[in-house]
Amino acid sequence: MLDLAPNNKRGLVLHSPIMVGSGGAGNGDCWPSGLTPDMFAAVVTHPVTLRPRRGSEPPRLAELPAGFLLNTGDHNPGFRRLLDQHRTQWRRLGVPLIISLAEGAPGDRAWMAERLEEEPVVAGIELPVREDVNLGELSAAIAAVRRVTTLPLLVKLPSTRAAHLAKACVVAGADALVIGGPPPAVYPASGQALLEGVLGGPIALPFTLRALEKVAALALDAALIASGGIQRRQDVALCLNMGATAVQVRSLLWTDPAAARALAQWGQDPIE
Amino acid sequence: MLDLAPNNKRGLVLHSPIMVGSGGAGNGDCWPSGLTPDMFAAVVTHPVTLRPRRGSEPPRLAELPAGFLLNTGDHNPGFRRLLDQHRTQWRRLGVPLIISLAEGAPGDRAWMAERLEEEPVVAGIELPVREDVNLGELSAAIAAVRRVTTLPLLVKLPSTRAAHLAKACVVAGADALVIGGPPPAVYPASGQALLEGVLGGPIALPFTLRALEKVAALALDAALIASGGIQRRQDVALCLNMGATAVQVRSLLWTDPAAARALAQWGQDPIE
């Protein structure tokens, strides 16, 4: 049995190492052709903020070789509406639901985390971390959330700075580290407007692997979850081999649901 | 007339915005089919260290989508042999030669920079900067070199941290900033060994553009040179448009010398 939070009383047990990464299935309500929640080990929502956010103006997407840049600007309906609109549907998910809490005003995340204690449908919290965060602020923010919740806490680190930030996160109370948010970049979208966004797709994998290698070498007392660019069985095998307990897939669900379905059968298949 | 160092008494005048980036033509002695030094605005050598370096063990190269990871480990014959072996040939280059000084023991770069004052064939110095450098150390290192040389000083910043480091470099005495060294990553090379290296090829461009956008916004008193992933006329136009004075090309010389030659004719061609 895989447990992403063995030191946490609640634990976070997965039936396979293949999770749906933040927003891959929207807020657990957007399932591409042929995919159902129970195929995956867990589902992470889009990052939510306390108040609604209209997100970025278009264009939000630019194509890169073997990938893309995406910038949605944390477009979301706000914490209260998210829960109100999805609670019923989440009860039927059948697998652990992890709420991603985006950074907003100071104290917002702790406030939301505290509310989530009263939501039996929620199995964990993921905190995405900005690339330019300062180490002290990050520790304080994680510790503030840790104080108010008994839920398993996943911290999603930017891949370029994961090794630098990892230890402080575990000390501050993270149960697991998601490695990592791919690096930001700029490229012209269609219509020539320069788009600043975060890398996605297969081309993100080399950044994930570098961060995973460096964080695994620290041998911290936290589960590692590889995220960013994972597409093929060999990518999963490599990440598990390098020390990850699980992986998150996202855009594969969109570009090739059949491949995502096959990948989700990890371990159930005699040929591996 | 383009001048990369207008505030420097010596100046660094280029006849076009297309330079050969560090190592693109070896140490000015490795010219792919149909290319000659005078086609380009300037030539930057491989990074050299005071003592010879054997560089990294193979594999040194892994393929990525639209690019590659490269790790040569600053393989070089050492400062003295570099000068002794190349001085004569450099006199015939016909365009400015810029020596790249790699980081070594403390004080090594300043020592080498001082020697270069006595080499009339050298038109400038480029200092490549590590991604994990500390801001204070970097300022001190640049200032130390600045004190001992009147040569134009180019500082090559890692793209992920360029905006963070740029101002301090100019304050410490950099005449121009090279934007930037692409991010490091890890991927299996052939034979499955994990290779950690620096990104090269077209896929590096989105990182260069992000760093260039952020540094240009600082409006510092230093010329900007875009480097990393530049291949097509539209890439050059974009970089110049975003505030670069010149660009450096490297692997294009290897994969498509004819295209590099066409690019080097920038400005001489009526259709632009």
Next chain:
Amino acid sequence: MIQTKAHVVKRESERGHVILTLKAAALAMRLGPGQPILVRPGPGLDPYLPRTFHPLSIQDDLLSIRIPPDADRGHAWLRARSVGETLDCLGPVGRGFRIAAQARRLLCLGEGEWAWTLLSLVEKAVAQGVAVTLAVEATSATRAIPAQRLPLAVEYRLATVDGSRGRRGRISTLLPELLSWADAVAAAGTMAFYQTLAAAIEEQRLLLRHGYAQALYPSTFFCGVGACQTCARDVAGGRRRVCLRGPVFDLADIV
């Protein structure tokens, strides 16, 4: 939405663009006019984003897509496919054109490349006995839909910016006459085109009422199921995901 391997059963090449007829029964069955499909544009993981197509015709187990003669390398790969190969397709995306039960005279209005997306609607409306006029604005005659691509029963009106065929100039000069005839409108073009259309309707009918004109929002799609959030636009009174609410909207909701 389903994912399916579609077999290329016919390939026509015409003035640079390529039309592929695909056999994909399960997809054709679910697909209506105005609903796009997403096609994988290469054999591997690059290019990675799907390409969006609005089938030109949907008949029984067949559908056809037109790949424009542009510089996109995904399109270049798709143009090079030949009969017997298969394409990985996802679809249908979102909601398409509806032909109201009481519609008798349908005006289909297309601008430039977008005009092609109306062909399957034209086909379906004619088959249902609706009188159809297709009016198209193109930069020149060679870039317009050839008349022989249309059912005989369709009245085809053309405005070309260079005057090489039909009315010279923009389509706006034709609109008063066409709108006075039509009891329903379906449009495909840019947002600027829809502004012009809405203004002409208001001039002609005093009010742009819901239910009179439908318009295909000009968009490409990534996930097509609401997850990626890249297609969000300010339409229908809020910031909506076009792949869920559209891509066909009431014109009154997008201008």
Next chain:
Amino acid sequence: MIQTKAHVVKRESERGHVILTLKAAALAMRLGPGQPILVRPGPGLDPYLPRTFHPLSIQDDLLSIRIPPDADRGHAWLRARSVGETLDCLGPVGRGFRIAAQARRLLCLGEGEWAWTLLSLVEKAVAQGVAVTLAVEATSATRAIPAQRLPLAVEYRLATVDGSRGRRGRISTLLPELLSWADAVAAAGTMAFYQTLAAAIEEQRLLLRHGYAQALYPSTFFCGVGACQTCARDVAGGRRRVCLRGPVFDLADIV
């Protein structure tokens, strides 16, 4: 080194691999056995790294390359080329095999896939009147060079690991006999193969002298001109760039 567009004039497909014959006069003229060429493996900027090939034959204005049936997507693109298309080629890279003026009996020794790189040398040596034995170690008969690919004058010896043709097992058992015959050796294989060969030569001739055996260093190339430093290896008494010093070395310099 030159860069040139080579025209595909013939395409043969055989047990998965594809042999393309290319017309490229300026390149063929400069090219000798053992000197690789670099070929762009796609239409655009991806895949980005060139693919390295050792031409199987070089004759007048023609040369031919063999694309192995592996999973590399650059190779997949190249296997799909057809007659009439052009390939972007760079070459020759470095130094090839030399046939010493006094050589009378040349033993060519190839291991697995690498054996194919010896074909152009075999051709040239036979044409110069040298007696040639080609000895190849393959995993099985179906993966070995077919005899009909060779000039009639060549003596062909095969060792197959599965015993499906020729001597069963590794080539080492054939070496004593072959080496006692040869006055010059040219080899292509892995470094392990060269260790075995060097040991056999020392056994047979007491010393591995410079000038007796040449070996193709098993390497692919990026720039091919010494700039990128990816091909540096510890050979010939130092860390050398194989694309400048090699890829053909004296066997004594690389073991």
